[in-house]
Amino acid sequence: MGQILLQVDDLHTQFFTSRGVVRAVDGVSLHIDAGETLGIVGESGCGKTITALSILRLVPDPGRITAGKIMFRGRDVTKFDDDEIRDFRGNDVAMIFQDPMTSLNPVTKVGFQIEEAMTAHNRFSASLARTRVVELLKRVRVPAAESRVKDYPHQFSGGMRQRAMIAMGLANEPSLLIADEPTTALDVTVQAQIIQLMKQLNRELGTAMMLITHNMALVASLCQRVVVMYAGRIVEEGPVEQIFKSPQHPYTWSLLRSVPRVDEARKDRLVSIHGLPPDLTNPPPGCKFHPRCPFVIDRCKIDEPGLSEVAANQVARCWVLMRNVKDEDVAAAKASALSLDAAKKLKAEAPPEVGTVAGG
Amino acid sequence: MQAAEKAPATAVKADPVLLRVKNAYKHFPISGFGGLAVRAVDGVDLEIRRGETLGLVGESGCGKSTLARLITALLPVTAGKVVFDGQDITTLKGRRLRRIRRKMQMIFQDPFASLDPRMTVGDILQEPLDNFSIGSVRDRRRRVQELLRLVGLNPNFTNRYPHEFSGGQRQRIGIARALAVNPSFIVCDEAVSALDVSIQAQIINLLQDLQNEFQLTYLFIAHDLAVVRHLSDRIAVMYLGKVVETAGRNDIYERPQHPYTKALLSSIPVPDPAVERERAPIALKGEIPSPVNPPSGCRFHPRCPIARAPGVCSEQEPPLEPHGARDQVAACHFAGQF
Numbered sequence: 194m195g196q197i198l199l200q201v202d203d204l205h206t207q208f209f210t211s212r213g214v215v216r217a218v219d220g221v222s223l224h225i226d227a228g229e230t231l232g233i234v235g236e237s238g239c240g241k242t243i244t245a246l247s248i249l250r251l252v253p254d255p256g257r258i259t260a261g262k263i264m265f266r267g268r269d270v271t272k273f274d275d276d277e278i279r280d281f282r283g284n285d286v287a288m289i290f291q292d293p294m295t296s297l298n299p300v301t302k303v304g305f306q307i308e309e310a311m312t313a314h315n316r317f318s319a320s321l322a323r324t325r326v327v328e329l330l331k332r333v334r335v336p337a338a339e340s341r342v343k344d345y346p347h348q349f350s351g352g353m354r355q356r357a358m359i360a361m362g363l364a365n366e367p368s369l370l371i372a373d374e375p376t377t378a379l380d381v382t383v384q385a386q387i388i389q390l391m392k393q394l395n396r397e398l399g400t401a402m403m404l405i406t407h408n409m410a411l412v413a414s415l416c417q418r419v420v421v422m423y424a425g426r427i428v429e430e431g432p433v434e435q436i437f438k439s440p441q442h443p444y445t446w447s448l449l450r451s452v453p454r455v456d457e458a459r460k461d462r463l464v465s466i467h468g469l470p471p472d473l474t475n476p477p478p479g480c481k482f483h484p485r486c487p488f489v490i491d492r493c494k495i496d497e498p499g500l501s502e503v504a505a506n507q508v509a510r511c512w513v514l515m516r517n518v519k520d521e522d523v524a525a526a527k528a529s530a531l532s533l534d535a536a537k538k539l540k541a542e543a544p545p546e547v548g549t550v551a552g553g
Numbered sequence: 554m555q556a557a558e559k560a561p562a563t564a565v566k567a568d569p570v571l572l573r574v575k576n577a578y579k580h581f582p583i584s585g586f587g588g589l590a591v592r593a594v595d596g597v598d599l600e601i602r603r604g605e606t607l608g609l610v611g612e613s614g615c616g617k618s619t620l621a622r623l624i625t626a627l628l629p630v631t632a633g634k635v636v637f638d639g640q641d642i643t644t645l646k647g648r649r650l651r652r653i654r655r656k657m658q659m660i661f662q663d664p665f666a667s668l669d670p671r672m673t674v675g676d677i678l679q680e681p682l683d684n685f686s687i688g689s690v691r692d693r694r695r696r697v698q699e700l701l702r703l704v705g706l707n708p709n710f711t712n713r714y715p716h717e718f719s720g721g722q723r724q725r726i727g728i729a730r731a732l733a734v735n736p737s738f739i740v741c742d743e744a745v746s747a748l749d750v751s752i753q754a755q756i757i758n759l760l761q762d763l764q765n766e767f768q769l770t771y772l773f774i775a776h777d778l779a780v781v782r783h784l785s786d787r788i789a790v791m792y793l794g795k796v797v798e799t800a801g802r803n804d805i806y807e808r809p810q811h812p813y814t815k816a817l818l819s820s821i822p823v824p825d826p827a828v829e830r831e832r833a834p835i836a837l838k839g840e841i842p843s844p845v846n847p848p849s850g851c852r853f854h855p856r857c858p859i860a861r862a863p864g865v866c867s868e869q870e871p872p873l874e875p876h877g878a879r880d881q882v883a884a885c886h887f888a889g890q891f
Binding site: 350352380381382383384385386389409414433434437447448451452453454459463464466 | 753
């Protein structure tokens with residue numbers, strides 16, 4: 194791939210709450226090349242959205258980037274002053290969000306909102322911006338773009354609104370588009386259209402894309418490389434083909450087997466990861482995944498593994514690695530997928546509720 | 554079209570079909586618009602057999618949740634019948650309706666909105682028992698603990714409030730509440746959609762275990778077709794207020810007869826990059842039309858890749874007829890011809 198566009202180096206983003214410090218992003222390093230599509234997957238609260246918001250320096254209060262560098266084309270985003278960061282957002286990196294219903298202003302016309310994104314950055318003159326709006330809506334395949342620029346968001350369907358959001362993101366020709374769960378709120382047929390559109394735009398415009406999602410199938414469909422996050426850390430990273438074929442971290446492995454596939458008849462029970470993700474104010478010692486890991490060994494409980502190379506271009510944070518797990522243990526992990534008996538046993542050792550104090 | 558299977562079941566005590574929806578309609582009038590109505594459910598026929606899981610899929614606005622509310626008698630039908638266990642429940646009232654309600658329960662999508670935040674888990678689970686005066690007070694308390702154990706929660710959690718639980722645990726409480734009165738039929742309306750993937754797998758496995766243990770019949774409504782395929786025995790596909798196809802779970806995925814089913818299935822990404830490179834989703838033209846004024850003839854014809862319009866597709870509404878595999882029905886003039 195081409196040259197490195199964005200390099201995140203040992204990023205720490207923490208939230209200073211009354212309950213303590215939440216280490217939402219805990220030492221994340223990643224990069225994205227120009228024109229590349231990178232997927233970031235993980236469950237709610239794993240830090241994937243906060244990583245993206247940190248890149249744009251949009252971390253909400255009481256959160257702060259406490260350490261790390263974010264290098265964009267050789268300049269450190271964390272050191273940008275107000276003018277520079279304003280210029281960076283939108284011009285260099287744009288972001289689209291999950292819910293197109295709430296990200297558009299309901300009282301102004303869609304065309305004007307896209308135009309505003311351009312005039313705000315002085316990239317295009319007012320008259321050029323106006324003509325570009327129609328062009329952009331056509332580019333994202335909004336039918337009858339000439340008349341629809343005058344519509345209000347409520348006159349657009351969900352899919353059309355997400356197209357308008359993508360048009361707005363692309364308005365200033367950014368070199369990176371961050372999409373946070375862009376299709377989660379949409380119906381499947383509409384989702385397929387939006388994925389198709391993002392693929393085409395990536396090919397046509399060469400815009401690099403960072404797709405943040407919990408949906409492994411979307412990553413398989415859209416991305417070249419994938420980063421798997423758990424409890425604020427990267428646990429595995431590599432080319433999509435390789436990660437899906439031979440995941441080495443038990444979390445990645447479980448994640449892939451916990452979703453049924455539409456193209457396969459039911460065979461096994463789903464692998465479910467027992468328990469809950471850790472409380473990030475008080476993460477477990479050692480590997481953050483060890484309390485839920487079916488292949489845990491003693492070392493995992495005290496000593497946190499680093500990210501180490503497990504294959505060409507593939508890194509994983511694990512002492513065990515899936516290729517070293519015995520077949521019978523894998524079979525046992527599949528079988529243990531919380532049957533009734535297992536559930537009964539589990540309740541005895543059920544941990545106190547994460548994030549809340551017992552009582553009430 | 555195997556006619557051999559149609560043996561009349563009059564002599565048999567238990568009808569294999571637990572619930573029959575016969576030509577059901579639900580129209581919501583729009584006030585001030587001179588007789589216009591949202592035709593949410595517009596002539597649906599459906600059977601749910603004892604002990605099976607029927608998956609009901611379709612995009613937002615196709616009427617699947619409205620249909621679920623008709624089936625559970627939470628909404629009155631505009632026309633048509635819903636026969637549960639041999640009884641037409643659309644005409645029932647009062648005590649007889651309550652007796653039926655005890656047999657059918659519902660699990661909802663949002664575990665944050667469907668539990669009363671001011672009630673303890675014990676009260677939430679005991680309420681259905683109180684409602685139907687089941688057992689003595691001591692029996693009820695014991696039953697609450699048993700329910701918690703059944704769904705994999707600590708039985709000592711009875712004094713806790715919903716906010717102390719995670720989304721997955723709340724969904725377990727919702728399931729326990731549905732099980733409290735020993736129903737035979739449970740409607741799961743997007744019951745796992747709001748959950749994270751690893752938690753979703755736990756709940757899916759739990760639903761399967763409970764079905765095996767208590768011989769439950771499920772109507773499983775979801776928009777995630779992969780989950781539906783995993784859980785269901787048969788699947789019904791809805792489009793704009795109508796059922797367009799019903800078949801066994803593997804038949805419908807391997808040999809869809811209705812072009813909408815085929816398009817819907819082709820749009821789902823698969824967690825496998827090798828498959829994804831080859832997959833070509835069938836792009837549907839336009840968007841779902843308004844249920845206030847559905848298209849003439851076959852409702853799907855303006856978006857259908859194989860429609861003959863103007864022609865038979867825009868003029869005649871196709872009936873649900875057997876096509877393809879045994880036990881498969883589709884409403885299409887050109888079923889399977891693509």
